[in-house]
Amino acid sequence: xxxxxxxxxxxxxxxxxxxxxxxxxxxxxxxxxxxxxxxxxxxxxxxxxxxxxxxxxxxxxxxxxxxxxxxxxxxxxxxxxxxxxxxxxxxxxxxxxxxxxxxxxxxxxxxxxxxxxxxxxxxxxxxxxxxxxxxxxxxxxxxxxxxxxxxxxxxxxxxxxxxxxxxxxxxxxxxxxxxxxxxxxxxxxxxxxxxxxxxxxxxxxxxxxxxxxxxxxxxxxxxxxxxxxxxxxxxxxxxxxxxxxxxxxxxxxxxxxxxxxxxxxxxxxxxxxxxxxxxxxxxxxxxxxxxxxxxxxxxxxxxxxxxxxxxxxxxxxxxxxxxxxxxxxxxxxxxxxxxxxxxxxxxxxxxxxxxxxxxxxxxxxxxxxxxxxxxxxxxxxxxxxxxxxxxxxxxxxxxxxxxxxxxxxxxxxxxxxxxxxxxxxxxxxxxxxxxxxxxxxxxxxxxxxxxxxxxxxxxxxxxxxxxxxxxxxxxx
Amino acid sequence: xxxxxxxxxxxxxxxxxxxxxxxxxxxxxxxxxxxxxxxxxxxxxxxxxxxxxxxxxxxxxxxxxxxxxxxxxxxxxxxxxxxxxxxxxxxxxxxxxxxxxxxxxxxxxxxxxxxxxxxxxxxxxxxxxxxxxxxxxxxxxxxxxxxxxxxxxxxxx
Numbered sequence: 100x101x102x103x104x105x106x107x108x109x110x111x112x113x114x115x116x117x118x119x120x121x122x123x124x125x126x127x128x129x130x131x132x133x134x135x136x137x138x139x140x141x142x143x144x145x146x147x148x149x150x151x152x153x154x155x156x157x158x159x160x161x162x163x164x165x166x167x168x169x170x171x172x173x174x175x176x177x178x179x180x181x182x183x184x185x186x187x188x189x190x191x192x193x194x195x196x197x198x199x200x201x202x203x204x205x206x207x208x209x210x211x212x213x214x215x216x217x218x219x220x221x222x223x224x225x226x227x228x229x230x231x232x233x234x235x236x237x238x239x240x241x242x243x244x245x246x247x248x249x250x251x252x253x254x255x256x257x258x259x260x261x262x263x264x265x266x267x268x269x270x271x272x273x274x275x276x277x278x279x280x281x282x283x284x285x286x287x288x289x290x291x292x293x294x295x296x297x298x299x300x301x302x303x304x305x306x307x308x309x310x311x312x313x314x315x316x317x318x319x320x321x322x323x324x325x326x327x328x329x330x331x332x333x334x335x336x337x338x339x340x341x342x343x344x345x346x347x348x349x350x351x352x353x354x355x356x357x358x359x360x361x362x363x364x365x366x367x368x369x370x371x372x373x374x375x376x377x378x379x380x381x382x383x384x385x386x387x388x389x390x391x392x393x394x395x396x397x398x399x400x401x402x403x404x405x406x407x408x409x410x411x412x413x414x415x416x417x418x419x420x421x422x423x424x425x426x427x428x429x430x431x432x433x434x435x436x437x438x439x440x441x442x443x444x445x446x447x448x449x450x451x452x453x454x455x456x457x458x459x460x461x462x463x464x465x466x467x468x469x470x471x472x473x474x475x476x477x478x479x480x481x482x483x484x485x486x487x488x489x490x491x492x493x494x495x496x497x498x499x500x501x502x503x504x505x506x507x508x509x510x511x512x513x514x515x516x517x518x519x520x521x522x523x524x525x526x527x528x529x530x531x532x533x534x535x536x537x538x539x540x541x542x543x544x545x546x547x548x549x550x551x552x553x554x555x556x557x558x559x560x561x562x563x564x565x566x567x568x569x570x571x572x573x574x575x
Numbered sequence: 576x577x578x579x580x581x582x583x584x585x586x587x588x589x590x591x592x593x594x595x596x597x598x599x600x601x602x603x604x605x606x607x608x609x610x611x612x613x614x615x616x617x618x619x620x621x622x623x624x625x626x627x628x629x630x631x632x633x634x635x636x637x638x639x640x641x642x643x644x645x646x647x648x649x650x651x652x653x654x655x656x657x658x659x660x661x662x663x664x665x666x667x668x669x670x671x672x673x674x675x676x677x678x679x680x681x682x683x684x685x686x687x688x689x690x691x692x693x694x695x696x697x698x699x700x701x702x703x704x705x706x707x708x709x710x711x712x713x714x715x716x717x718x719x720x721x722x723x724x725x726x727x728x729x730x731x732x
Contacts, residue, residue, distance in 0.1 A: 105644070105647075107643075107657075108647060108650070108656060108657040108658075108683070109681060109682030109683045110682070112682065143706075144706075155678065155680070159640055159641070159644065162644075164640065182640075182644050184640040184643050184644060185680045185683070186640075186678060187607075187637070187638035187643055187660050187680075187683075188628070188635065188636060188637040188674075188678045189636060189662060189671070189672065189674050189675035189678045189679070189685070190605055190628070190631070190634050190635035190662070190664075190672065190674050190675070191605065191634050191635075191664035191667035191674075192631065192634035192635055192672060192674055318631075411628060411629045411631070411635075411637075415629075
């Protein structure tokens with residue numbers, strides 16, 4: 100039984116100048132052993148001291164990578180063609196020489212044995228860097244998996260403190276960290292998980308003034324933001340810096356993920372959503388809720404995409420929008436095309452620099468010129484106690500109402516308000532209230548359009564009431 | 576093998592021009608290809624190859640193993656030798672990087688061409704005498720092939 104072994108040009112001088120030899124053996128290892136027995140000078144070029152294949156050498160059996168099969172144990176048969184192929188690569192990037200310590204090799208061993216990673220890919224991960232915009236629901240699992248995988252430098256941008264209501268899904272933080280900055284718990288947790296990675300914390304809100312500077316030093320950006328201003332800002336900054344933007348979003352039971360990377364031929368976030376929805380139309384997780392494990396799935400997909408990009412393997416989620424429905428447990432995929440009229444990434448682009456995203460998303464003072472008249476929680480309590488003829492209308496959903504309510508309030512969910520206006524008396528004064536004051540401000544706008552004039556918005560919603568009036572009230 | 580201080584690599588003008596065209600075409604990504612010739616240190620033609628680098632093609636290049644096999648087959652079939660590989664450094668100097676060194680093979684030339692804002696520029700040639708040794712620069716002479724000299728260079732080392 101013999102196999103034809105192709106000797107690559109640079110190794111031919113060590114094999115008597117031959118381009119190919121026929122050798123016996125039932126596995127790649129047996130054939131290579133026969134080869135180095137015949138031409139011992141080849142051994143140091145092919146095998147390491149412990150007998151494994153050198154990382155800069157590929158073996159192809161009939162045009163297939165042996166590492167993708169069983170490595171040196173890949174079976175071979177009579178007449179097979181076994182090609183020894185030197186790895187040819189390089190490039191201008193001044194990569195600092197990194198190597199893996201014994202501890203790192205042990206830690207990453209399940210990566211090292213995969214043909215798509217190998218020790219070379221693991222070194223590459225160590226040389227690479229990722230920035231997480233937000234250390235919340237999506238940023239938590241993404242950060243944990245990127246750190247565990249050995250991405251050498253991980254940046255985290257956040258300015259928030261850990262709140263009890265975060266712990267249901269933001270697995271980077273635990274109970275002992277409530278009330279302290281998320282960045283501190285992120286640094287402690289990631290450092291404990293993998294001391295071989297360098298965690299850089301940026302305590303700031305991402306703004307048009309700092310975004311380019313913050314994103315520039317990283318290879319890939321993971322968008323874990325929870326608002327449209329930061330999402331458009333992250334998208335635009337990644338475009339200008341030519342960086343892949345690994346996008347994810349979550350709401351209740353539904354998630355989305357994609358990789359926006361015009362540099363690699365794909366669309367950007369603005370190709371998908373040229374404009375943000377009107378303020379208040381799309382509720383945030385704080386307003387609408389989210390299944391705690393949902394960001395675990397979507398953030399995990401984001402970490403997967405970031406790792407693939409950094410390793411340079413597989414097919415990135417570019418030009419595709421992955422939709423995940425946890426209730427139905429279904430994944431769907433939509434094809435995304437570049438918008439030939441995209442104001443950012445098309446040849447007709449009009450956006451040349453970062454914008455005013457608060458104005459763009461209409462989340463500042465609101466689009467209605469007349470300011471919404473507000474009332475504070477303590478003031479409302481005082482006036483109710485004094486017997487003033489105020490009625491509180493709670494525009495939240497029934498399941499929120501079931502958690503807590505202001506005594507005497509009437510439930511009229513925002514979606515049903517238009518149909519139920521006839522129940523209201525335009526001569527009376529109504530205080531509109533929701534959880535935090537966003538939906539109730541919309542309700543004020545709706546009622547105002549219908550001709551109601553004596554309207555007040557409870558500033559800070561029922562959360563403010565719980566803080567200032569009834570500290571025993573449960574919040575969510 | 577090439578011996579002596581600053582050994583010479585000769586390259587046919589057609590091959591040099593082909594590298595310049597391919598490097599400009601690949602810009603802003605790195606371009607790459609194989610160097611073929613009738614003898615050591617005498618490049619007569621190139622084989623353009625796709626840069627298989629998926630994630631960072633502007634600062635990295637990779638030749639797929641199947642492309643390597645095809646280029647070597649082509650050389651063998653025509654009685655030529657696979658002498659090495661060229662690649663471009665878009666907006667970077669025509670000097671090998673530490674990454675280039677990590678992948679360099681003794682017995683294969685490394686030829687680097689700088690491309691500045693899309694315009695091909697300086698071209699330099701290098702090799703490594705051993706797996707652990709640093710790059711040494713070679714003199715690169717772009718001149719029509721003179722068979723008598725190639726015969727001289729073919730002397731075994």
